[in-house]
Amino acid sequence: MIVAHLGVAVEVLFDDGERHQVRVKRSSGHVVGDSVLVRGEVLERRPRNTELRRRDGRGAVHLVGANLDVLGVVVAPRPLPPSGFVDRAIVAARAAGLQPFIIVNKEDLDGAAELTAELRALYGASLPVFSLSAKAGVGLDLLRQFMAEGHRGAFVGTTGVGKSSLLNALCPDLGLAVGELCEARGVGRHTTTVATLHSLAGGGELIDTPGFRDFGLVDIVVDELIVHFPGFEQAMMVRCRFRDCRHRAEPGCAVTALVEKGALAEGRYQAYLDLLSEIENAQDEARRREWKN
Structure with a gap:
């Protein structure tokens, strides 16, 4: 299994516990978590069970990891997550x-209690939300118990939310470098390279x-957004009149009915509409590229 990607080489953990580095091209497509067969300096990748991808602000697609079964979305009161970041990661x-699950790090900072309460109100009914302080070593036990169920996962979050501090707290022997926030800009510095x-x-x-700082969606279609958007779980229990309902202004829509009754918050519904427009625009752009080709 590939346990580290160093750019021009990967570190492979063999079944007997031995570790060796194997040179690869930067464009090889290999990613941490991949199961591989090694023949000399040649890697043959076995089929992936899962793969997590994201799109950055420039439109480039990045593989986050392979053969995962959980994803921890790490947020903090400083820096706050960009608008839509948590929803995109969950979808x-x-x-x-x-x-997916959410980790609110830096619970000892001002605003952390309010952030945790807000996120639990938004997402707590459909996924776990952990509140902790990696730096102080507080609140880690529940997260340890969750991971001990045999999960393989990754932490995603904007730079500066404390992912490296969290890993250091969970794995004390690592000694990963930890950066400080840039106070002038309110963002973190990259420490994991x-x-x-x-x-x-x-x-x-x-x-x-x-x-x-970006978590753009990759190849997510409207139907997937409708099924996976957090907060629509109740609406999915009631069928809309039309099977292809996009929950805008269609008659007999279960989602808009919940909004009108106050059972679904306007803010949650607007967040869905924002992502819906983003995905529709991406699909239209993909079609235009196909026509040009």
Whole structure:
């Protein structure tokens, strides 16, 4: 299994516990979590069970990890997540067959209690929300118990939310570099530069990924958004009149009916509409590229 990607080489963990580096091209497509057959300096990748991808602000697609089953979305009161970041990560995880969960780090900072309460109100009915302080070592036990169920996952979050501090707290022998926030800009500095996989003492595995500020969706279609958008679970129990309902202004829409009754918050509905427009625009752009080709 590939346990580290170093750019021009990967580190492979063999079944007998040995570790070796194998040179690869930067464009090889290999990613941490991949199961591979090694023949000399040649890697043959076995089929992936799952893969998580994201699109950056320039439109480039990045593989976050392979053969995961959970995804931790890490947020903090400083820096706050960009608008739509949490929703995009949750939709991407669910569409890829992963179970998402949320971690509110830096619970000792001002505003953390309010952020946790807000996120639990928005997402707590459909996925786990953990509140902790990696730096102070507080609130980690529930997260350890969750990962010890045999999960392999990754943490995603914007730069500066404390993913490396969290991994250091869960794996004390790692000693990953930890950066400070740039106070003038209110954003963090990148400390993780390569992706690595680590085994937790109590069970479970985590991939440490470089920080990023964008989590654009990749190849997510409208039908997937409708099924996986957090907050629509109740609406999915009631059928809309039309099977292809996009929950805008169609008659007999179960979602808009919930909004009108106050059972679905206007803010949650607007967040869905924003993502819906984003995905529709991406699909239209993809069709235009196909026509040009």
